[in-house]
Amino acid sequence: MNDPIIRFDNVVKRFGDHTVLDELNFDIRKGEKVTIIGPSGSGKSTVLRILMTLEGIEGGVVHVGGEPLWHEHGPVGLVPASQAHLHRMRGQLGMVFQQFNLFPHMTVLRNITEAPVKVLGLGKAEARDRAEELLELVGLSDHAQKYPHQLSGGQQQRVGIARALAMRPNILLFDEPTSALDPELVGEVLNVIGQLSEEHDLTMLLVTHEMRFAREISDRILFFDQGRIVEEGSPAQLFTSPQRERTREFLGSELDRVLAV
Amino acid sequence: MTPHWIEYLPPLIEGAWVTLQLTVFSTFLGVVMAFLFGVGKLSHNPFIRAFSVAYIEVFRGTSLLVQLFWLYFALPLTGQAIGIDLRLPPVVAGVLALGLNIGAYGAEVVRGAIQSVHPGQHEAALALNFTPRQTMLGVTIPQAVPEMMPAFGNLAVQNLKDTALVSLISLGDMTFRAEQIRNFTQDSTVIYTMLLFMYFGMALVLTAIMRLLERRVGQWRPGKG
Ligand SMILES: Nc1ncnc2c1ncn2[C@@H]1O[C@H](COP(=O)(O)OP(=O)(O)OP(=O)(O)O)[C@@H](O)[C@H]1O
Ligand SMILES: [Mg+2]
Numbered sequence: 001m002n003d004p005i006i007r008f009d010n011v012v013k014r015f016g017d018h019t020v021l022d023e024l025n026f027d028i029r030k031g032e033k034v035t036i037i038g039p040s041g042s043g044k045s046t047v048l049r050i051l052m053t054l055e056g057i058e059g060g061v062v063h064v065g066g067e068p069l070w071h072e073h074g075p076v077g078l079v080p081a082s083q084a085h086l087h088r089m090r091g092q093l094g095m096v097f098q099q100f101n102l103f104p105h106m107t108v109l110r111n112i113t114e115a116p117v118k119v120l121g122l123g124k125a126e127a128r129d130r131a132e133e134l135l136e137l138v139g140l141s142d143h144a145q146k147y148p149h150q151l152s153g154g155q156q157q158r159v160g161i162a163r164a165l166a167m168r169p170n171i172l173l174f175d176e177p178t179s180a181l182d183p184e185l186v187g188e189v190l191n192v193i194g195q196l197s198e199e200h201d202l203t204m205l206l207v208t209h210e211m212r213f214a215r216e217i218s219d220r221i222l223f224f225d226q227g228r229i230v231e232e233g234s235p236a237q238l239f240t241s242p243q244r245e246r247t248r249e250f251l252g253s254e255l256d257r258v259l260a261v
Numbered sequence: 262m263t264p265h266w267i268e269y270l271p272p273l274i275e276g277a278w279v280t281l282q283l284t285v286f287s288t289f290l291g292v293v294m295a296f297l298f299g300v301g302k303l304s305h306n307p308f309i310r311a312f313s314v315a316y317i318e319v320f321r322g323t324s325l326l327v328q329l330f331w332l333y334f335a336l337p338l339t340g341q342a343i344g345i346d347l348r349l350p351p352v353v354a355g356v357l358a359l360g361l362n363i364g365a366y367g368a369e370v371v372r373g374a375i376q377s378v379h380p381g382q383h384e385a386a387l388a389l390n391f392t393p394r395q396t397m398l399g400v401t402i403p404q405a406v407p408e409m410m411p412a413f414g415n416l417a418v419q420n421l422k423d424t425a426l427v428s429l430i431s432l433g434d435m436t437f438r439a440e441q442i443r444n445f446t447q448d449s450t451v452i453y454t455m456l457l458f459m460y461f462g463m464a465l466v467l468t469a470i471m472r473l474l475e476r477r478v479g480q481w482r483p484g485k486g
Pocket of ligand 2: 175
């Protein structure tokens with residue numbers, strides 16, 4: 001229980017000669033709900049994408065569930081991970097994307113059942129039951145036979161969440177899940193995420209600009225700037241009495257952004 | 262007395278049947294080739310990639326007529342030189358040349374359509390732990406196919422028209438029959454006008470079929486369902 005489920009250990013990420021993450025260190029405990037905030041380009045998405053194995057790393061070690069993610073134990077120390085290792089590790093994680101990324105050629109139901117059937121080897125009926133349960137959870141039971149383009153953005157994102165949950169991940173990653181939505185549709189998605197945050201066992205890592213929501217559901221906030229954690233703490237600490245000038249500045253600008261809308 | 266053109270119809274229709282078969286078989290072969298080499302060109306394996314590029318460039322870079330003559334006249338001689346019987350019946354040579362040729366053009370269509378699928382789709386598939394093969398077959402290709410259909414429709418019509426070339430290796434297609442009647446009757450105007458209309462009619466039907474197929478495979482798309 002004390003072992004972190006996610007550990008970044010001096011992680012370096014570069015794109016060309018641009019260093020995006022500069023010896024980044026942080027831990028997340030099992031079941032913790034953590035929100036990453038920070039200005040555009042600070043590396044928030046990159047952290048999630050590294051965890052989802054969508055981006056590799058140039059230095060350091062990422063641990064998930066006590067095992068190195070991008071490495072394997074070789075005869076003498078760590079070696080780069082094989083495809084098989086990555087495949088196995090990926091099973092612990094799920095991701096919800098800013099642009100939903102639903103499969104447009106599949107019905108809502110198939111979007112949710114496809115991976116459990118093909119990847120986990122679930123029977124069709126079992127996958128269907130699981131999908132129907134999840135559709136009920138996200139309030140879309142009546143939409144199982146529709147195609148994604150027949151749904152609103154908020155509904156699509158709720159399908160995205162159900163699809164990720166169908167794989168029963170231990171860790172769920174959200175990359176700005178409401179940023180692509182019209183303002184009046186944000187609430188329905190946040191409601192679902194808020195409901196999930198009650199799940200004791202599910203570890204959640206969320207990137208969002210919804211500060212009020214982050215404050216409500218997070219155990220801890222990480223404030224990122226230029227690929228480093230400038231400040232971290234409980235929502236109460238970080239939002240009401242930020243210690244760093246940079247944090248205050250950022251929170252001020254976010255407030256202006258919200259008020260300007 | 263019946264007008265002459267009615268007497269020309271039976272042999273022309275017989276030829277049309279051969280033209281139709283050539284078109285169908287070679288388009289089918291072309292589609293198979295297009296998928297094999299279109300996907301091959303995007304392979305991570307450098308040998309598969311190089312082989313695919315070579316096929317596409319060779320068949321796009323030489324004329325169909327030369328390919329046809331090579332398969333029909335040169336290949337058997339090459340075979341003779343090394344002691345294998347590589348003589349092909351005209352139909353086989355015709356279908357092969359047409360199919361391989363259209364496959365090379367189609368491969369570029371397939372590659373382009375596959376690359377047009379949004380990268381977010383691959384990321385979602387990876388996040389759900391699909392293997393690259395499952396992603397290709399279950400996510401990428403189904404979304405790429407509707408994208409390819411208009412170009413494949415054009416290629417199929419192109420292919421129908423190209424079948425006329427096989428008359429040059431004595432295959433009894435529509436053009437070959439027309440040529441035979443013309444040699445016999447010298448009635449060029451009527452025969453070639455009929456030939457024109459018959460190809461045009463077949464092209465219209467083919468286009469209509471491709472449109473139907475296009476709609477069928479793109480049913481899930483916005484505004485098409
Ligand atoms: N594929 C890529 N190639 C090159 N540079 C990239 C790539 N992906 C991200 N970057 C760069 O890495 C930096 C961090 O990007 P990242 O997407 O993690 O930022 P972010 O904090 O999520 O920002 P935002 O709030 O705008 O989403 C940025 O400077 C970005 O330009
Ligand atoms: Mg981002």
